[in-house]
Amino acid sequence: MPITNRIADFHADLTAWRQDLHEHPELAFEEHRTSGIVAQKLAEFGIEVHRGLAGTGVVGTLKGSQPGDRAIALRADMDALPMQEANGFAHASKHAGKMHACGHDGHTTMLLGAARYLAETRNFAGTVHFVFQPAEESGGGGEVMVRDGLFEKFPVDEVYGMHNSPGMPVGEFGGRAGPMMAATDEFDITVTGRGGHAAQPHKAIDPVVIAAQIVTALQTITSRTADPIDSLVVSVTQFHAGSAYNVIADAAVLRGTVRSFDPPLRIEAEAALRRISAGIAEAMGGKAEIVWTKGYPSTRNHAAQLDKALAVATKVAGPRNVHADVPPVMGGEDFAYMLEAKPGAYIVIGAGPSGGGRNLHQVHYDFNDEILPLGASYWAQLVETVLAKD
Amino acid sequence: MPIVNRIADFHPDLTEWRRDLHAHPELGYEEHRTSGIVAQKLAEFGIEVHRGLGKTGVVGTLKGNHPGDRAIAIRADMDALPMSEANDFAHASRNPGKMHACGHDGHTTMLLGAARYLAETKNFAGTVHFVFQPAEEGGAGGEAMVKDGLFEKFPADEVYGMHNMPGLPFGAIAGRVGAMMAATDRVDIHVRGKGGHAAQPHKTVDPVVIGAQIVTALQTIASRTADPIDSLVISITEFHAGSAYNVIADEAVLRGTIRTFDPGLRKTAEQSIRAIAGGIAAAMGGSAEITYYTGYPAARNHADQLGKALAVAADLVGADKVIGDVEPTMGGEDFAYMLEAKPGAYVLIGTGPEIEGGKLHQVNYDFDDELLPIGASYWAQLVETLLAR
Numbered sequence: 001m002p003i004t005n006r007i008a009d010f011h012a013d014l015t016a017w018r019q020d021l022h023e024h025p026e027l028a029f030e031e032h033r034t035s036g037i038v039a040q041k042l043a044e045f046g047i048e049v050h051r052g053l054a055g056t057g058v059v060g061t062l063k064g065s066q067p068g069d070r071a072i073a074l075r076a077d078m079d080a081l082p083m084q085e086a087n088g089f090a091h092a093s094k095h096a097g098k099m100h101a102c103g104h105d106g107h108t109t110m111l112l113g114a115a116r117y118l119a120e121t122r123n124f125a126g127t128v129h130f131v132f133q134p135a136e137e138s139g140g141g142g143e144v145m146v147r148d149g150l151f152e153k154f155p156v157d158e159v160y161g162m163h164n165s166p167g168m169p170v171g172e173f174g175g176r177a178g179p180m181m182a183a184t185d186e187f188d189i190t191v192t193g194r195g196g197h198a199a200q201p202h203k204a205i206d207p208v209v210i211a212a213q214i215v216t217a218l219q220t221i222t223s224r225t226a227d228p229i230d231s232l233v234v235s236v237t238q239f240h241a242g243s244a245y246n247v248i249a250d251a252a253v254l255r256g257t258v259r260s261f262d263p264p265l266r267i268e269a270e271a272a273l274r275r276i277s278a279g280i281a282e283a284m285g286g287k288a289e290i291v292w293t294k295g296y297p298s299t300r301n302h303a304a305q306l307d308k309a310l311a312v313a314t315k316v317a318g319p320r321n322v323h324a325d326v327p328p329v330m331g332g333e334d335f336a337y338m339l340e341a342k343p344g345a346y347i348v349i350g351a352g353p354s355g356g357g358r359n360l361h362q363v364h365y366d367f368n369d370e371i372l373p374l375g376a377s378y379w380a381q382l383v384e385t386v387l388a389k390d
Numbered sequence: 391m392p393i394v395n396r397i398a399d400f401h402p403d404l405t406e407w408r409r410d411l412h413a414h415p416e417l418g419y420e421e422h423r424t425s426g427i428v429a430q431k432l433a434e435f436g437i438e439v440h441r442g443l444g445k446t447g448v449v450g451t452l453k454g455n456h457p458g459d460r461a462i463a464i465r466a467d468m469d470a471l472p473m474s475e476a477n478d479f480a481h482a483s484r485n486p487g488k489m490h491a492c493g494h495d496g497h498t499t500m501l502l503g504a505a506r507y508l509a510e511t512k513n514f515a516g517t518v519h520f521v522f523q524p525a526e527e528g529g530a531g532g533e534a535m536v537k538d539g540l541f542e543k544f545p546a547d548e549v550y551g552m553h554n555m556p557g558l559p560f561g562a563i564a565g566r567v568g569a570m571m572a573a574t575d576r577v578d579i580h581v582r583g584k585g586g587h588a589a590q591p592h593k594t595v596d597p598v599v600i601g602a603q604i605v606t607a608l609q610t611i612a613s614r615t616a617d618p619i620d621s622l623v624i625s626i627t628e629f630h631a632g633s634a635y636n637v638i639a640d641e642a643v644l645r646g647t648i649r650t651f652d653p654g655l656r657k658t659a660e661q662s663i664r665a666i667a668g669g670i671a672a673a674m675g676g677s678a679e680i681t682y683y684t685g686y687p688a689a690r691n692h693a694d695q696l697g698k699a700l701a702v703a704a705d706l707v708g709a710d711k712v713i714g715d716v717e718p719t720m721g722g723e724d725f726a727y728m729l730e731a732k733p734g735a736y737v738l739i740g741t742g743p744e745i746e747g748g749k750l751h752q753v754n755y756d757f758d759d760e761l762l763p764i765g766a767s768y769w770a771q772l773v774e775t776l777l778a779r
Contacts, residue, residue, distance in 0.1 A: 182589065186635045198625035198647045199572065199720030208605060208626050215602030235588035236598050237638055242628035245576045245647045249627065257588045257635050330589030 002316060004377040007117050014113045014372040017041075019091035021105035022367065025080030025098040028135030031056040034078045034108065038132050041112055045119035047130070050153070054144035059154055060130040062119055066389045068126030073156040074379050075338060076111035077104045077136035086363035102360050103164040103351070106367030106375070108132060110162070113376030114383070124387040129154045131338075140296065142334040146341050158305050159344035160382060161335040162375060166354030170370055173313035173378070174323035175347035177306050179261035181299035182231075184332035185270065185292065186257050189214065189277050193286040195250035204248040205285045208241045211252035213280050214288070215239065221272045226265055233259040233330055234269065259330040261298045299336040302343040309345040312382045316374060321350075349375050392706065394767040397507050404503045404762040407431075409481035411495035412757065415470030415488040418525030421446045424468045424498065428522050431502055435509035437520070440543070444534035449544055450520040452509055456779045458516030463546040464769055465728060466501035467494045467526035476753035492750050493554040493741075496757030496765070498522060500552070503766030504773070514777040519544045521728075530686065532724040536731050548695050549734035550772060551725040554761060556749050558740025561764055563703035564713035565696050565737040569651035571689035572621075574722030575660065575682065578645050579604065579667050583676040585640035594638045595675045598631050601642035603674070604667050605629065611662045616655055623649040623720050624659065649720040651688045689726035692733040699735040702772045707764065711740075739765055 007014075017037075026034050035056040039049045042060035050059045056078070085092050085099040093099045115130050131150065135141030168174060191214065193205035215236050226232040234256065241252035258273070260266040274290050281288035306324075314322045326348065335346050349371055357364035397404075407427075416424050425446045429439045432450035440449045446468070475482050475489040483489045505520050521540065525531030558564055581604065583595035605626050616622045624646065631642035648663070650656040664680050671678035696714075704712045716738060725736050741761060747754035 184589075197721075198627050199574075199623055199649050201623055201625055206625065208629050209609060211629070212602040212605035212626075215598060216606055219599060233589055233591055235591055235596070235636075235638055236602075237588050237635055238632035239598050239601065239629045239642065240631075242630075242645070245627055245645055246574075246625075247627055248625055252629065255632070255635055259589045 003373050004117060004380050006120070007113055007373045007376045007380065010116070011373050014109050014376065015369045017112060018105050018109040018367060018369055018372060021108060022100045023091045023094050025093050025095055025100045027082060027098055028079045028137055028139040028141060029055050031078045031134050035132065038078070038108060038112065042115060042130065045116050047115060047119050053148045053150055054134050054141050056134040057141065057145045058132040060115055061154065062115065062128050064124035064126055064387060064389070065122040066125035068387060070387055071127035071129065071156045072383065072386055073129040073131050073154065073159040074111060074114070075131040075133060075159060075161045075335060076107040077133050078108050079104055079135050079137055079141065081137055081361065083363060087366060100367065101362065101365045102137065103367040104136065106164055106372065107162065110372055110375035111379060113372060114379030117376065117380045118383055123389065124384050125389045126387045128383050128387065129156060136334050140334045140337065143337040146337050151341050156342055158386065159338045159342040160309060161338070161346040162378065163348050164351040164367060164371065165348035166351045166359050168348060168350030170350050170352045170368065171317050171374065172321040172323065172350035173310070173317055173347055174326035175301060175306050175310055175345060176324065176326050176328060177301055177303040179298050179300050179328045180346050181328065181333040181336065182259040182261055182330040183266045183298040184257065184259055184295040185266070186295060187255065187273060187293065188291040189254040190289045191252045191254065191281055191286060192289070193250065196248050198246040198248050201248065206248050207250065207252040207286060210281050210284045210286050211239060211241065211254055213284070214254065214277050217276045217280055218273060221269055225268060225272050230262045230265050231260065231330070232265055232269060234273065261328065263297065296332040296334045297336045297340055299333045299346055300339055301345045305343050305345040308386055309347050309382065312385050313347065313378055315381060316378050393763050394507060394770050396510070397503055397763045397766045397770065400506070401763050404499050404766065405759040407502060408495050408499040408757060408759055408762060411498060412490045413481045413484050415483050415485050415490045417472060417488060418469045418527055418529035418531060419445050421468045421524050425522065428468070428498060428502065432505060432520065435506050437505060437509050443538045443540055444524050444531045446524040447531065447535045448522040450505055451517060451544060452505065453517050454514035454777060455512040456515035458777060460777055461517035461519065461546045462773065462776055463519040463521050463544065463549040464501060464772065465521040465523060465549060465551045465725060466497040467523050468498050469494055469525050469527055469531065471527055471751060473753060477756055490757065491752060491755045492527065493757040494526065496554055496761065497552065500762055500765035501769060503762060504769035507766065507770050508773055514774050515779045516777040518773050518777065519546055526724050530724050533727040536727050541731050546732055548776065549728045549732040550699060551728070551736040552765060552768070553738055554741050554757060555738040556741045557744040558738060559711065560740055560742035561707050562711040562713060562740035563700070563707055563737050563768065564716035564740065565691055565700060565735060566714065566716050566718060567691055567693045567696050569688045569690050569718050570736055571718065571723040571726065572649040572651055572720040573656050573688040574685040575648040576685060577648060577663055577683070578643065578681040580679040581642040581644065581671055581676060582679065583640060586638050588636040588638050591638065596638050597640065597642040597676060600671050600674045600676050601629060601631060601644055603670050604644065604678070607666045607670055608663060611659055615658060615662050620652050620655050621650070621720065622655055622659060651718065686722040686724045687726045687730055689723045689729055689736055691735045695733050695735040698776060699737055699772065702775050703737065703768060706768055706771055
């Protein structure tokens with residue numbers, strides 16, 4: 001069972017839809033045109049449409065030709081990036097400073113393609129919810145939809161997501177059980193001492209020395225606090241203090257990011273960062289004010305759902321083209337919020353060569369239309385498999 | 391022997407001169423108007439004038455009415471600071487962004503006052519050189535004059551300097567044997583690593599972590615390397631790195647200042663900074679480029695000359711107002727170059743209680759004109775004592 005024939009038949013439509021979305025990119029929570037098109041097409045396909053979750057979110061609900069209690073959600077993201085596109089082709093961005101440089105135009109189109117096919121055939125039992133989320137790139141649109149009651153209004157047993165992956169050959173899929181993407185938190189540490197003349201250190205409390213000790217001691221969170229089997233990154237990326245050779249500053253500012261996969265380690269890393277910063281500052285007569293900005297949680301695949309997803313991918317792409325052990329990356333993804341709420345799986349679909357500035361978030365990127373029917377077929381067959389009729 | 395009567399008589403002239411200089415501050419090596427006035431007045435007094443040492447420096451040479459082989463130099467500084475004055479009295483700065491906030495207007499005036507009196511009286515044996523130097527505030531004008539041949543052109547046996555000092559009782563004169571002011575060096579440390587994404591530390595060499603280790607380890611120079619009896623300050627006052635949460639920078643820049651009294655420790659401190667910064671950076675896979683700027687040496691008083699200076703001070707203001715063991719400070723002073731070349735003494739003259747905003751280098755500072763005849767009398771009596779007939 002390779003690409004679904006009916007989907008291959010309307011590949012040209014999918015390409016037209018995808019290029020239209022590419023031409024009209026919209027930023028996080030501003031996906032008004034995009035969500036309008038999504039809602040209109042779902043309605044045309046005969047799918048029940050709900051709008052307004054997280055502002056511009058759209059959910060389409062379709063029941064199979066057989067009754068059934070089971071329900072799953074398939075999710076695509078709709079937002080573009082605040083970047084200037086450097087491509088010169090006809091469907092390049094018409095909105096200055098905005099660009100579909102992460103392929104969400106393709107993600108949306110693949111899910112629409114599956115919806116069209118499934119609405120025509122309904123060859124499954126139970127319910128599928130097509131979830132089109134805003135603001136994956138910033139703002140946590142996935143989190144907002146969950147908070148707005150996504151899974152209360154549309155109860156599901158499982159949830160699935162997919163992302164295109166330049167650098168992986170066309171026709172391949174990949175995933176891994178457990179963490180795929182990291183939790184991404186940020187911190188600001190303001191170290192306050194007491195400023196003064198550089199020749200009178202005894203009358204000052206030097207925030208540079210305190211902050212340096214903190215940077216040094218923070219390294220031990222990874223080396224001494226974390227289980228060596230777990231991955232953890234604590235990067236202090238900014239250190240700002242002072243503006244003259246002969247003046248000890250009042251304060252120093254440290255900023256950085258913490259990346260983790262394991263939820264308890266994430267909590268432990270925050271606690272350790274607070275304890276070390278405040279403790280060292282206090283020990284040296286100063287104080288540290290810590291602002292911890294919680295970002296996306298880690299994106300963790302559930303083993304049973306990943307197995308089902310990769311089994312379907314194997315049917316679409318063939319056994320040699322499905323990788324069950326892709327390495328995790330310390331980048332972030334807000335599908336994580338949905339995977340926290342429901343069991344599910346997030347996989348990647350190969351998008352072909354990534355050189356020449358064509359990787360994700362690069363100015364020459366363009367979603368590869370060749371993979372539209374592959375991705376749409378994966379979604380369609382996933383529904384037909386997970387919600388198989390008796 | 392209190393204030394010289396003749397000097398007290400022309401106190402109003404001194405006040406007028408001082409306020410004129412205050413109203414027209416000039417920065418280091420740009421003291422064209424100031425040095426012009428100094429040269430003109432010295433000439434009016436009948437003193438031989440030499441200009442051009444250290445660019446805007448002025449030297450006036452006066453012989454006593456008794457012959458003698460001995461010669462001394464007495465020195466004042468002329469430059470102002472790049473600051474905006476906040477005072478609004480009539481003689482406030484007319485040059486925006488420039489201000490006499492360290493009292494060099496008063497120093498120049500006191501030395502001019504002594505020159506006027508000594509030229510009238512010549513009641514000494516030998517030669518006195520009145521040295522007006524440019525660029526004390528960071529430009530090392532004193533060093534420039536010495537390098538330009540000050541003591542070859544104007545040989546002197548001894549050299550003397552004076553600075554006004556808020557916080558010491560009004561009219562008190564203070565000094566100490568040995569180091570009065572610190573050697574003031576600066577350092578720039580460019581820590582080079584390899585930048586990258588904050589989520590991929592293994593592909594980078596993080597300059598922030600290296601810089602932090604360097605700052606921490608530099609503390610050991612004062613605590614472990616220096617003789618605990620010697621004073622040493624190493625202050626890393628600036629640390630600049632990074633501009634985004636999720637990007638590890640290529641480079642971190644550390645800057646700071648090093649203050650010492652002992653010349654040997656000064657060398658040791660520089661060597662230690664180079665060894666620690668270079669060594670830690672190399673150990674962590676990066677590199678450190680260290681630029682060490684040698685600044686003013688320590689200003690060290692010579693015991694004999696300080697004794698003479700404080701004896702003159704005791705005659706002038708009374709022994710109870712002479713402090714022979716004032717605390718040294720880790721600030722800098724480029725009279726140090728002259729004290730390295732010749733034996734001499736640098737004393738402080740008190741201006742009374744410190745007022746916040748009115749301290750040296752603060753925007754409400756103004757030299758106290760009441761000090762003018764005291765300082766001028768000190769100079770005059772120092773000459774008459776050291777070069778006694």
